[in-house]
Amino acid sequence: MTPDAARSGVLGLGLHVALGLCSLCGRRAAAFGPRPPNERWKFTTGGFVESSPAMSADQSTVYVGSSDNNLYAVDAASGTQRWKFATAQGVVSSPAVSADSGTLTGTVYVGSSDNNLYAVNAADGTERWRFTTGGAVPCTPAVSADQQTVYVGSDDGNLYAVDAADGTERWHFATGLSMQPSLALSADQRTVYVGSHFYLCAINAADGTERWTLTTGGFVASSPALSADQQTVYAGSHDKNLYAANAADGTERWRFTTAGEGEGGRPAVSEDSATVYVGSDDKNLYAINAANGTERWRFTAGDAVVTSPALSTDQKTVYIGSQDYNLYAINAADGTERWKFATGGPVISSPALSADQSTVYVGSYDGSLYAIDAADSTPRARPGTVF
Numbered sequence: 001m002t003p004d005a006a007r008s009g010v011l012g013l014g015l016h017v018a019l020g021l022c023s024l025c026g027r028r029a030a031a032f033g034p035r036p037p038n039e040r041w042k043f044t045t046g047g048f049v050e051s052s053p054a055m056s057a058d059q060s061t062v063y064v065g066s067s068d069n070n071l072y073a074v075d076a077a078s079g080t081q082r083w084k085f086a087t088a089q090g091v092v093s094s095p096a097v098s099a100d101s102g103t104l105t106g107t108v109y110v111g112s113s114d115n116n117l118y119a120v121n122a123a124d125g126t127e128r129w130r131f132t133t134g135g136a137v138p139c140t141p142a143v144s145a146d147q148q149t150v151y152v153g154s155d156d157g158n159l160y161a162v163d164a165a166d167g168t169e170r171w172h173f174a175t176g177l178s179m180q181p182s183l184a185l186s187a188d189q190r191t192v193y194v195g196s197h198f199y200l201c202a203i204n205a206a207d208g209t210e211r212w213t214l215t216t217g218g219f220v221a222s223s224p225a226l227s228a229d230q231q232t233v234y235a236g237s238h239d240k241n242l243y244a245a246n247a248a249d250g251t252e253r254w255r256f257t258t259a260g261e262g263e264g265g266r267p268a269v270s271e272d273s274a275t276v277y278v279g280s281d282d283k284n285l286y287a288i289n290a291a292n293g294t295e296r297w298r299f300t301a302g303d304a305v306v307t308s309p310a311l312s313t314d315q316k317t318v319y320i321g322s323q324d325y326n327l328y329a330i331n332a333a334d335g336t337e338r339w340k341f342a343t344g345g346p347v348i349s350s351p352a353l354s355a356d357q358s359t360v361y362v363g364s365y366d367g368s369l370y371a372i373d374a375a376d377s378t379p380r381a382r383p384g385t386v387f
Helices: 003-031
Strands: 039-044 061-065 070-075 081-086 107-111 116-121 127-132 149-153 158-163 169-174 183-185 191-196 199-204 210-215 232-236 241-246 252-257 275-279 284-289 295-300 317-321 326-331 337-342 359-363 368-373
Touching: 061 107, 061 359, 061 368, 070 107, 107 149, 116 149, 149 183, 149 191, 158 191, 191 232, 199 232, 232 275, 241 275, 284 317, 317 359, 326 359
Parallel strands: none
Antiparallel strands: 039 368, 061 070, 070 081, 107 116, 116 127, 149 158, 158 169, 183 191, 191 199, 199 210, 232 241, 241 252, 275 284, 284 295, 317 326, 326 337, 359 368
């Protein structure tokens, strides 16, 4: 064989190998999918975790309730227990923290199925005071901006305003019906929005008198959410609709109909007030045009989505839990899946993001609180792929 022929053969073989590698790369790229995120840590309680986690103001501690009757304080970095506070029955209420919750004077407020709202020392888990209602307190409390008042609903049919310093009642508003959803405070602190049975109500925060009521066709199980400009309040109802109401007078702006019997937790509203994200028990997370109530996109999970969506500060990712046992990270622009993380039980707990957006915290019916790497979406090969 001449040198020229040998060189030609080598070049031909090289081209064949290169083309084969390109084909292989193409098949490999097609086999890649979203990579499940890293689990930073897992903290296990003695019961299911329906309560949604809350972060201390300094981001050092995660607080969460469990059906084992306890409120837990967990180190945000390591997942180790700092303390636990025992109530007489399950804690499905999500905690609310004071603005100074990272200090010795900070307070965690949480409801229990033992009919009490508790104020707990954030530093050591000792009780500051308790306020007793006539029914279970599954609702998440809301703390006023001046830190002087705590608002909470009870299954006894009342919305309460409680003095944050000593736990005495300031006023109560009687709905006459069980109050499962949590509430929302207007930015100017003048109005409390809450759902009760067939109604979305606006209550004067100063004295507990009614400002307005919007009637829906079903139980308002969703917690209300306000647009960034405070002009619109959103809430879901068991009549299958998400309602957008004028925050000033309660007139209906629009309604969006899903296929589910009820909408999920509190809707999330984009920073520019252009899009509303809400889950439904029809297995979908919906992105809805806030201006006219039309659908932008939907993401379908494997089971009901009853958690409140969490929106990243860059507005690019929506995090939701599902009863299919997964936590999902969804592209906020088009509804495509970035990644999912599997737990050992239904995810009823709403996810919470750390202030630096690096970690997602969420509870599961498997009894655990998880800390998950929010950023890990590096492609990986799907199991079983052969190269």
